[in-house]
Amino acid sequence: MITASIIGLAALLLVVLGIALVLQPRGASTLDFYLAGRRVGVVTNACAICGDYFSAASFLGVAxxxxxxxxxxxxxxxxxxxxxxxxxxxxxxxxxxxGEFSIPDFLGRRLTSDRVRLTAVCVVQLIILSYLVPQAVGSGITWELLVGHGIAGLSPYATGVIVSTAAITALVALGGMRGTTWTQAVQFLVLLCAFIWLTVAAIGSGFHYPEAVDRLSEQPLTNPTATEEGQWHLETEQDRIDGEDPATFGEPGARYGSLGQFALIITLIMGTAGLPHIMNRYFTSPTGLAARMTTVWVLGLASLFYALAVLLGTAARSLIPGAAAEHAWMEELTVDGVLKVPEHALLVLGRVYGGEIGLGFIASGALIAVMSTIAGLLLASAASWGHDVYERHINPHASQRQAVWAGRGAVVLVAVLSAAVAVGLRPDSLTALLPSIVATMVTWAFALAGSALTPVFILTIWWQRTTAPAAITGMITGALTAITMFALGTVYGDAGLSEMLLTPTIVAAPLSAVVTVVVSRFTTTPAELDRLWLKLHGTAADRHTLRLARLTITGVTRRSKEAP
Structure with missing residues (x-):
């Protein structure tokens, strides 16, 4: 098993690195390195966004x-x-x-403020780090099950974290946005193929989704819990909505009460618009219309992908108990037929239906999901440090080559930091507390983005009155509120309130928006606001008319100066 899986994974990594080498920027242009020259087509960009977005939280965590x-x-x-x-x-x-390079660059230009840009850089880096860590955790979990042993004295989990992070760091540093775009598009197609194959295999074995949900809902929902002595046993989940009856698979309340469910949905929806690695991809589209059409494609692909993820999570719950009775290798992974680590669900299904090759295929898909998202996050981090900080403030006279190398250095530093944090975590110690450690940790990144960036981001786009001091105050308010609620949620015992505290966007985002509006009322809007607003929302004809007007005024002014 190990040999076949590792050979397949190594071949995949070689293909990915080969694409990065072939498509690496030929010149030392920051436009090419960060934005692929703004020449990425609609379908290609949609697939790349999906590869960027469908992280370990999507591939492993949702199921x-x-x-x-x-x-x-x-x-x-x-x-x-x-x-x-x-x-x-x-x-x-x-x-x-x-049309700027990054979210901080957009906010800084729109509000004509370097202080806004630097504040946004700090928030963006915090979001990126909180998103990078669960990706690295997902790679460690996958390596642990796929390979089962470490390198150079490291544990299998730590080895997976380090190997995947090192590989994707090399990809980003070499290929920039152009190489990363094509590898992410290819990686997404591999992920989709893995889901489709596993779905066909499950349905072919007799799995039927409605019947499985009905059958699973006939008995209380139980999950493994470890005692202090290291012994595992099944524990019944209590319904958090009524607080009395046991929870069931097909009814809400197993993990979230009514407030928690609403808070989670708001957090995920608001957070998407503030994710730096996703929003940066829209700067690579050639036009605004292309960016909008790209999003339409992404919505369709995302709907298909997550529908399959839900189906496969249900299939795993329904089919794995029977498979555990037939396969001795599942004894270490399960307690009475229920997996100890939920993220193993798709990996185990892959081995059940495809043997060693099936496990290798699904494990490769999981590592691809991790590496693809890490690539986008590292590029977003590089754009913030290399373009928004180094070029703008540290070395304003830097050559294009120097700026690109600054971005590559930022890629390496952020990757090392995220890997170090992930190695220090032990997923098995948190499994009993969280429905999915990877999905939950990514939710925290969404919450931070939706609380600190999204309200200011949308107000800056759609409300002319937004000012630089207000944007700074709003971002700081949203970030501090979210972090404070996180901290309280980890220690507060009440289930309902704790759920809301751990998904704080429902409180932090409105507070950030209100603070931004109030401060804007007492501060001054940027100069040349009409020109900036036209650049954001004007039609192509409007912008063409404005350019002609400027040329006319310039010509009249020049002639008047030349007149005797």
Missing amino acids: AAVYVSGLDGVWYATGFAAGFIPVLLFVAAPLRRF
Whole structure:
């Protein structure tokens, strides 16, 4: 098993690195390195965004959340997919029309403030780090099951974290946005093929989704819990809505009460529009219309992907108990037929239906999901440090080559930091507390983005009165509120309130928006606001007319100066 899986994974990594080498920027242009020259087509960009967005939380985490908590896990799929609706309606086209390099660059130019840009850089880096860590955790979990041993004295988990992070760091540093775009598009197609194959295999074995949900809902939902002595036993989940009856697979309440469900959906929807690695991709589209059409494609692909993830999570819960009775290798992974680590659900199904090759295929898909998302996050981080900080403030006279190398250095530093944090975590110690450690940790990144960036981001795009001091105050307010609520949620015992505290966007985002509006009322808007607003929302004809008017005024002024 190990040999076949490792050979397949190594071959895949070689293909990915080969694409990066072939498509690496030929010149030392920051436009090519960060934005692929703004020449990425609609379908290619849509596939690349999907590869960027469908992280370990999507590939492993959504199915794991459904596996461990039934209907409550479907909220993840719903929120992840629906997050692109506000992006389509409010963000994609204006953002591309304005046409900068990153979210901090956009906010800094729109509000004509370096302080806004630097504040946004800090928030963006915090979001990126909180998103990178669960990706690295997902790679460690996958390596642990796929290979089972470490390298150079490291544990299998730590080895998976380090190997995947090192490989994708090399890809990003070499290929920049152009190489990363094509590898992410290819990686998404591999992910989709893995889901389709596993779905066909499950249905072919007799699995039927409605019947499985009905059967699973006939008995209380149980999940493994470890005692202090290291012994595992099944524990019945209590319904958090009524607080009395046991939870079931097909009814809400296994993990979230009514307030928690609503807070989770709002967090995921709001968070998508503030994710730096996703929003940066819209700067690579050639036009605003192309950016909007890209989002339409993403919505369709996301709907298909998450529908399959929900189906497979249910299939795993239904089919794995029977498979555990037939396969001795599953004894270490299960307690009475229920997986100890929910993220193993798809990996185990892959081995059940495809043997060593099936496990290798699904494990490769999981690592691809991790690496593809890490690539986008590292590029977003590089754009913030290399372009928004190094070029703008540290070395304003830097050559294009120096700026690109600054971005590559930022890629390496952020990758090392995220890997170090992930190695220090032990997923098995958190499994009993969270429906899916990967999906839950990514939700925290969504919450931070939706609390600190999205309200300011949307107000800056759609409300002319937004000012630089207000944007700074709003971002800081949203970030501090979200972090404070996180901290309280980890220690507060009440289930309902704790759920809301751990998904704080429902409180932090409105507070950030209100603070931004109030401060804007007492501060001054940027100079040349009409020109900036036209750049955001004007039609092509409007912009053409403005250019002609400027040329006419310039010509008249020149002639008047030349007149005797």
